Amino acid sequence: MSKSLLPLLTPASPVACCSPLAQEPLSVEQAELVAPLLKALADPVRLRLMSLVASRKGGEACVCDLTDAFDLSQPTISHHLKVLHETGLLDREKRGVWVYYRARTDALAELGALIGQP
Amino acid sequence: MSKSLLPLLTPASPVACCSPLAQEPLSVEQAELVAPLLKALADPVRLRLMSLVASRKGGEACVCDLTDAFDLSQPTISHHLKVLHETGLLDREKRGVWVYYRARTDALAELGALIGQP
DNA sequence: ATGGAACATCGATGGCTGTCAATATAGATG
DNA sequence: CATCTATATTGACAGCCATCGATGTTCCAT
Numbered sequence: 217m218s219k220s221l222l223p224l225l226t227p228a229s230p231v232a233c234c235s236p237l238a239q240e241p242l243s244v245e246q247a248e249l250v251a252p253l254l255k256a257l258a259d260p261v262r263l264r265l266m267s268l269v270a271s272r273k274g275g276e277a278c279v280c281d282l283t284d285a286f287d288l289s290q291p292t293i294s295h296h297l298k299v300l301h302e303t304g305l306l307d308r309e310k311r312g313v314w315v316y317y318r319a320r321t322d323a324l325a326e327l328g329a330l331i332g333q334p
Numbered sequence: 335m336s337k338s339l340l341p342l343l344t345p346a347s348p349v350a351c352c353s354p355l356a357q358e359p360l361s362v363e364q365a366e367l368v369a370p371l372l373k374a375l376a377d378p379v380r381l382r383l384m385s386l387v388a389s390r391k392g393g394e395a396c397v398c399d400l401t402d403a404f405d406l407s408q409p410t411i412s413h414h415l416k417v418l419h420e421t422g423l424l425d426r427e428k429r430g431v432w433v434y435y436r437a438r439t440d441a442l443a444e445l446g447a448l449i450g451q452p
Numbered sequence: 453a454t455g456g457a458a459c460a461t462c463g464a465t466g467g468c469t470g471t472c473a474a475t476a477t478a479g480a481t482g
Numbered sequence: 483c484a485t486c487t488a489t490a491t492t493g494a495c496a497g498c499c500a501t502c503g504a505t506g507t508t509c510c511a512t
Binding site: 259289291310312 | 501502503504508510
């Protein structure tokens with residue numbers, strides 16, 4: 217399996233060719249490292265938030281762009297964004313009054329590759 | 335995005351070439367369909383269970399093979415296997431006294447592709 | 453400075469979930 | 483039938499989590 221695991225991608229990681237999940241049993245440490253990332257994504261609102269940010273032209277979106285897409289309070293959206301940010305799936309940058317979030321596509325790619333690739 | 339989504343894979347689905355997550359915003363329905371699958375995987379024990387089964391030679395394992403790998407009670411392992419089975423990530427087959435679980439690699443592949451592919 | 457706008461934090465609450473011990477079921481074996 | 487073995491189900495409990503309203507913080511404009 218790739219040694220890096222999302223938080224710190226190695227520049228040229230010796231990526232395995234097939235789903236690491238099926239290649240060899242995941243170690244306890246690996247499982248406890250990956251599970252929180254999946255848990256962060258395992259919510260319909262956060263999934264849509266990630267997708268909204270990632271699919272945005274320019275790859276980033278401010279909170280005001282996101283809040284309108286949901287029938288939820290602003291604190292709730294802020295909470296979900298915090299979860300995604302703290303797990304390393306979203307980058308955050310403050311510009312003036314606005315806060316812009318950017319998807320960590322590298323992290324998503326690594327996660328996706330770990331789950332399964334064709 | 336692929337129209338099928340795990341439960342019923344279309345034989346020749348017109349798979350999108352790049353991470354659907356970043357391609358266009360996930361719909362509410364899609365998000366609510368995918369999130370439970372991620373939630374099922376978003377637990378260290380279940381992640382290891384999936385990996386143990388998937389990496390097994392022959393692609394299947396009986397419960398007795400799995401229980402030993404954890405410091406958990408048999409009902410707890412049984413519970414986790416049930417969760418994975420009910421979400422469609424594990425197939426189940428009873429043979430005599432033993433129950434064999436088999437990983438749905440097609441489902442894993444679709445999930446992985448949706449999260450992100452290189 | 454004063455006010456307002458964008459976003460975050462706090463505290464509370466109802467619901468979900470991982471775990472266990474106890475018990476049930478079902479198949480094999482004597 | 484009686485018993486043992488493999489697995490599932492049940493009921494209970496503690497801890498986590500999504501959500502909200504209220505409030506705080508930071509920055510811009512007037």
